[in-house]
Amino acid sequence: MNTKSGAVLVLSGPSGAGKSSLINKIIDDIGDCYFSISTTTRPMRQGEKEGVHYHFVTHEEFVKDIEEDHFLEYATVHGNYYGTSLKPVRDALHDGKLVLFDIDVQGNDAVKNRLGDITTSVFITTPSLSELQRRLQSRSTDSQEVIEKRIKMSRKEVQRISEYDYLVINDNLDEAAEVLRLIAKAARMKIPSTDINQFVQEWEDI
Numbered sequence: 001m002n003t004k005s006g007a008v009l010v011l012s013g014p015s016g017a018g019k020s021s022l023i024n025k026i027i028d029d030i031g032d033c034y035f036s037i038s039t040t041t042r043p044m045r046q047g048e049k050e051g052v053h054y055h056f057v058t059h060e061e062f063v064k065d066i067e068e069d070h071f072l073e074y075a076t077v078h079g080n081y082y083g084t085s086l087k088p089v090r091d092a093l094h095d096g097k098l099v100l101f102d103i104d105v106q107g108n109d110a111v112k113n114r115l116g117d118i119t120t121s122v123f124i125t126t127p128s129l130s131e132l133q134r135r136l137q138s139r140s141t142d143s144q145e146v147i148e149k150r151i152k153m154s155r156k157e158v159q160r161i162s163e164y165d166y167l168v169i170n171d172n173l174d175e176a177a178e179v180l181r182l183i184a185k186a187a188r189m190k191i192p193s194t195d196i197n198q199f200v201q202e203w204e205d206i
């Protein structure tokens with residue numbers, strides 16, 4: 001059986017739920033993986049770096065990439081474009097890596113449609129809406145207007161939790177990270193349907 005097949009782990013959830021902190025906490029413990037760096041038209045936040053947190057581009061550059069079919073998926077979130085470039089993902093999967101995506105509910109939908117049989121999805125959120133509000137306010141990287149947009153969006157996003165395989169409540173960072181580590185390890189074991197057919201055939205022939 002082809003043991004070099006990669007797998008996909010989609011992480012979604014409201015901004016401020018702690019996705020980035022959780023990813024940083026588990027990334028060294030989950031084996032060979034590739035964190036997909038999205039492209040966005042949103043302005044860079046304080047502390048963010050080009051090519052580390054996102055590829056920051058202009059609206060025109062993003063539209064050109066859409067026209068040239070460079071994206072696995074893209075969506076408009078909080079009024080800005082966000083997209084996942086296809087090529088690095090394809091390469092990482094080919095190398096047998098676990099590909100991690102931090103994308104929204106629309107992105108999860110698109111990835112599921114294209115890579116469903118190797119995709120595991122997790123929705124990460126705070127224990128409550130008021131806790132999310134508190135975290136966004138204390139983060140102080142966004143204006144009040146942006147915070148309000150994010151809160152509004154998060155109320156819509158939680159309505160779609162049932163589209164995910166797992167729900168992780170990030171109340172305690174260490175505990176949530178431990179759960180996510182287990183999910184990531186299991187995600188890697190997902191077998192593409194083509195490999196299952198091959199495995200059954202070989203198993204019967206031996």
Ligand code: 5GP
Nearest residue numbers: 015038075077082083084102103104106107
């Ligand atoms: P933020 O501006 O807080 O970094 O991200 C806002 C939202 O955009 C988050 O929910 C994040 O998961 C989502 N997002 C980031 N990159 C992508 C992407 O490439 N595609 C999609 N669909 N959503 C993304």
